[in-house]
Amino acid sequence: MKTREQKLLEQNHELEKIADQLEQQTLQKQYNSASSWNWMARLDGVDIVELASEMVDTVEELLGD
CATH class of the missing domain: 1.20.5 (Single alpha-helices involved in coiled-coils or other helix-helix interfaces)
Known part of the structure; x- marks a missing residue:
């Protein structure tokens, strides 16, 4: 059975992964919009x-x- 602290650490890790993915998507969108041919x-x-x-x-x- 996981402790409360372990659960919080796992949730924090998952949130960090999601934040990284969102940041990558944002950067990709900015790059795509900057490339005029890519639209x-x-x-x-x-x-x-x-x-x-x-x-x-x-x-x-x-x-x-």
Whole structure:
């Protein structure tokens, strides 16, 4: 049976691991947003179709004016 102190130490260790993971995710997001070419790598098929559709709409609006 674990003592209260052992449980707290284990919980603290788990929280530190989670904090490290969150920090890594944050750093990765900052890096990704800093890389202008990399934003397209995060798009899925639906995003690409929506983006293309918006681009077509914009071009049609510009040509229609």
